[in-house]
Amino acid sequence: MKDFRAPGESEAAKRSWQVVRAAYETREPVSWPRRHARPLVAGALVAAAVAAVLSPQGRSVVHSLRKAVGVEHAQTSLFSLPAHGRLLVTGRGGTWIVRADGSRRRLGDYQDAAWSPHGIFVAATHGNELVALNQHGDVRWTLARRAPRFPAWTGTRTDTRIAYLSGGRLRVVAGDGTGDYEVGPAALVAPAWRHGRGRLLAYARPARVIVYSVDARASFLVKRFQGARKLEWSDDGRLLLVVGPRGVRVFGLQGVLFSEDHPPTGSVDVDAAFVPGSHRVVVIRATGSASKVELLNARRNLFSGTGVFRQLVYSPDGRWLLISWPTANQWVFVHSHPRRIVGAARISNQFGAYPRVAFWCCAR
Amino acid sequence: MAGSGRDERAWVRRAQAGSVSDFEALFRAHWGRAYRAAYLVVRDSAAAEDIAQEAFLAAVRSLDRFDRRRPFGPWLHRIVVNRAIDWARARALRPEAEAVDAPAPERPGRDDELLQELERLTPEHRAVIVLRYLLEYTPGEIAELLELPRGTVNSRLRRGLDHLKERLQ
Numbered sequence: 001m002k003d004f005r006a007p008g009e010s011e012a013a014k015r016s017w018q019v020v021r022a023a024y025e026t027r028e029p030v031s032w033p034r035r036h037a038r039p040l041v042a043g044a045l046v047a048a049a050v051a052a053v054l055s056p057q058g059r060s061v062v063h064s065l066r067k068a069v070g071v072e073h074a075q076t077s078l079f080s081l082p083a084h085g086r087l088l089v090t091g092r093g094g095t096w097i098v099r100a101d102g103s104r105r106r107l108g109d110y111q112d113a114a115w116s117p118h119g120i121f122v123a124a125t126h127g128n129e130l131v132a133l134n135q136h137g138d139v140r141w142t143l144a145r146r147a148p149r150f151p152a153w154t155g156t157r158t159d160t161r162i163a164y165l166s167g168g169r170l171r172v173v174a175g176d177g178t179g180d181y182e183v184g185p186a187a188l189v190a191p192a193w194r195h196g197r198g199r200l201l202a203y204a205r206p207a208r209v210i211v212y213s214v215d216a217r218a219s220f221l222v223k224r225f226q227g228a229r230k231l232e233w234s235d236d237g238r239l240l241l242v243v244g245p246r247g248v249r250v251f252g253l254q255g256v257l258f259s260e261d262h263p264p265t266g267s268v269d270v271d272a273a274f275v276p277g278s279h280r281v282v283v284i285r286a287t288g289s290a291s292k293v294e295l296l297n298a299r300r301n302l303f304s305g306t307g308v309f310r311q312l313v314y315s316p317d318g319r320w321l322l323i324s325w326p327t328a329n330q331w332v333f334v335h336s337h338p339r340r341i342v343g344a345a346r347i348s349n350q351f352g353a354y355p356r357v358a359f360w361c362c363a364r
Numbered sequence: 365m366a367g368s369g370r371d372e373r374a375w376v377r378r379a380q381a382g383s384v385s386d387f388e389a390l391f392r393a394h395w396g397r398a399y400r401a402a403y404l405v406v407r408d409s410a411a412a413e414d415i416a417q418e419a420f421l422a423a424v425r426s427l428d429r430f431d432r433r434r435p436f437g438p439w440l441h442r443i444v445v446n447r448a449i450d451w452a453r454a455r456a457l458r459p460e461a462e463a464v465d466a467p468a469p470e471r472p473g474r475d476d477e478l479l480q481e482l483e484r485l486t487p488e489h490r491a492v493i494v495l496r497y498l499l500e501y502t503p504g505e506i507a508e509l510l511e512l513p514r515g516t517v518n519s520r521l522r523r524g525l526d527h528l529k530e531r532l533q
Contacts, residue, residue: 004498006403012413013395017388020420024379024387024427257417261425297425 019258022279074330074343078102078350082333082342083315087322088113088122088359093352095124097135104350107137112190112358114151116160116175119362123151123162130164132177141177152201154193161214163191163201170203172214183212192231192240202240204228209242211253223255234274241272241281248272248283248296261296271311272296276318284309284323293323293334303334303341313357326354369435376432387427391420394437397499398444404494405448406455407483415451419443441499442509445491452487481531489524492517 080102081087087098095110107113110124110131121140122133125148132140145166152163153175160175163183170186173179187204194200199214209228211221230243239258240251247269250258263269263285270284270291281296292304293312307327314321315333323332329349333342348354372393378386398419403412419440423430430439482490495506503521507514 004400004404006400006409006412008409008413009396009399012399012409012416013392016395016413016417016420017391019417020391020424021384021388024384024424257414257421260418260421262422 015256019252019256022258074332074345076345078331078344078347081315082335083317083320083360085316085360085362086119087313087357088115088361089351089355089357090124091351091353091355093348093355095122095358096351096355097122105135105137107133112150114153114162115359115361116153117155118157121153121175123153123164125149125151125164130162130166130173132162132175143173143177143180145171145180149188150190152191152193154199154201161193161199163193163203165191170201170212172201187228189228189231192233194233194237194240195235196237200237202231202233204231204242209240209251211240221253221255223251225249230271232273234279235277239274239279241274243269243272248281250279250281259297270309273312273314276314282312282321284312291325293321302336303332305332311357313360315360316362322357322360324357329354372436373432376427376430376436380427380430380432390423390436394440395420397437398440401441401494401498402444402448404479404482404498405445405487405490406452407479408455411451412448415444415447418447437499438501438505438509441495441501445495445510449487449491452490477532478528481528484531485524485527489520489527492520493524493528496521 078098081098081100084100086100089096089098090110090113095107095113097105097107107122107124108126110126113122113124115122120135122135124131124133128144128146128148130143130145130148130151132142134140148164148166150165153160155161155175161172162175163170163172165171165186165188168185170183170191171180172183173181183203185205187206189204191201191203194202194211200220201212201214203210203212204225207224207226209223209225209231210219212218213220225242225244227245228242229245230241232241233239234241238253240253242249242251247263248261250260252258258279259281261269261281261283267285267287270286272281272283274281275295280298282293282302283296284291284293286308290304290306291309293302293309294300295302302321303323305325305328307325309323309325311324312321313324319335321334321336323334325332329345329347331344331347333344335341372390375386375390375393379390395416398416399412402415403409406412406415422443423436423440430436482493485493491510492506495501495509496503501509503517504514506512507517510517
C-alpha cells in the first residue's frame with residue numbers, strides 16, 4: 001500500500017495548490033503581541049457582555065462598549081446615507097426606497113423586493129403575485145404564481161430576466177413578465193445571478209448548490225452542500241460564496257473549493273459577503289451574546305457589538321459596509337480606510353418594523 | 365515524501381513569517397499522502413481532492429497558532445481522515461443522491477482486487493488500515509489521531525485484515 005498512487009493525483013495537486021496558495025497569500029500573518037493579546041481582549045469582551053446581562057450596573061458596560069465601537073454618537077434617525085445610491089428595504093412595515101439624502105418612499109406591502117439591473121424598476125412579491133413596479137410604486141405588470149419569494153433581476157437595458165421561487169420550484173420570467181418557465185425544485189433560498197456575460201444563476205436545493213445556465217437551460221455545476229442559506233457571486237463572476245449551517249465556503253466556477261470558514265464550536269456565521277471588487281469575504285460571526293464582523297483569513301475585526309447582527313450590505317462604491325443590528329435597533333455604516341463609523345438609530349420606528357435590506361443600488 | 369523533522373520545522377517557521385516558497389515545500393511534502401489517504405477512504409477522486417484541499421486550507425487558517433515543535437503530518441492527517449470518514453458515512457446515508465451527482469469511482473491501474481475489497485470495509489475500518497499501512501502510523505499513534513482507545517484500533521485493524529485475507533485468498 002506504501003507504493004499506492006491515487007488516480008488524478010498530480011492534476012489534483014496542481015488545482016489545489018492554486019486554491020491553497022491564494023488562501024495563503026490573502027491571509028494576514030498575526031504578530032506576536034496581537035496573537036497573545038487577542039484571547040485577553042476576547043475574555044474582556046465576554047466578561048463585559050456577561051456583566052451587562054447580569055447586573056443593572058452592567059448597562060454602563062454596554063454603554064462603554066458601544067462608545068468604544070463608535071455608535072454612541074448614532075444619528076437619532078436615518079437622516080442620510082453615507083454614500084451615493086438608494087437602499088431597497090422590506091419587512092413587516094412594507095417595502096421602502098431610501099435615497100442618499102435620507103428621503104423615503106413606501107412602495108407598498110410587499111414581502112420581498114429586488115432592484116432591476118439598473119435600478120429603474122423593482123420586482124416584488126405579495127400574496128400569490130410577482131409584481132414589477134416603478135420607483136413611485138406604480139404596478140407595471142403582475143404574474144399570478146403560488147406564494148412567490150425572493151425575486152432576483154439581471155440583464156442588460158434591453159433584455160432582462162427575473163428568477164424567483166414559487167411552490168418549492170425555481171422559475172424564470174422575462175423582465176416584461178412574459179415567457180415564465182420552471183427550472184426545477186429549489187430550497188427557500190434567494191437565487192443569485194452571476195455578474196457579467198452569460199446568464200448563470202446559482203440556486204439551492206436541500207443538499208445541493210446548483211449553477212444553472214438560463215441560455216442553455218441546463219445545469220452548469222452541481223455541488224453538494226447541506227442547508228445553504230445565502231448565495232452570492234464575486235463581482236468578477238469567478239467565485240460563488242455559500243453560507244450554510246457549518247460556515248462559509250467559496251467555490252470556483254468549476255466547483256473547486258477556493259476557501260472556507262468553519263466557525264469554532266459555539267459560534268455561527270450569520271451572513272457573509274464579498275468585499276466589492278475582490279475575492280475577500282467579510283462575515284458576521286455570532287458567539288453567545290456578542291457578534292462581530294471580520295475579514296476571513298485575515299482575522300481582522302471590522303466591528304463588534306453586543307447582541308445580534310443580521311446582515312452585511314456594501315454601498316455601490318464598495319467603500320461603506322452597512323451592518324444591520326436589530327438588537328440595537330440601528331444600522332451601522334463602517335468605512336475601513338480611513339476608519340469611520342456612522343450609526344443610525346430607531347430604524348424600526350422609521351419603517352414600521354425592523355426591515356431587511358434587499359439591496360443598495362446604483363452608484364449615482 | 366515528507367521532509368526531515370528539521371526541514372519541516374523550518375518550513376513551518378518561515379511559512380508563518382510569510383514565505384510562499386516554504387509553504388509550498390510543506391504542501392508538496394504532504395499533498396500526495398493526504399490525497400491518497402482520503403482517496404482510499406472515500407474512493408472518489410473529486411471528494412478526495414476536496415478533502416485534502418480543505419485540510420490544507422485549515423492549515424492556512426491555523427498556521428499562526430501552529431506549535432512548531434509538533435510534527436505537521438499527523439496534524440494534517442487527523443483532519444484528512446476524520447473528514448474522509450464523515451464524507452463516506454454521509455454518502456452511505458444517501459446513496460441515491462450520490463448515484464446522480466458523484467462520478468463513478470476511478471480505478472487505479474493496479475492492486476484492483478485489494479482496493480475493491482478495501483471498499484467493502486466500513487469507513488472506520490478503512491481509515492485505520494490506511495493510517496497503518498499507507499501512512500505507517502503505529503496503532504498507538506492512530507489511537508491518538510482518531511481519539512479512540514488503543515484496543516478499538518487494534519480490533520479494527522485485526523477485523524479489517526482478516527476480511528481482506530479471507531477475500532483475497
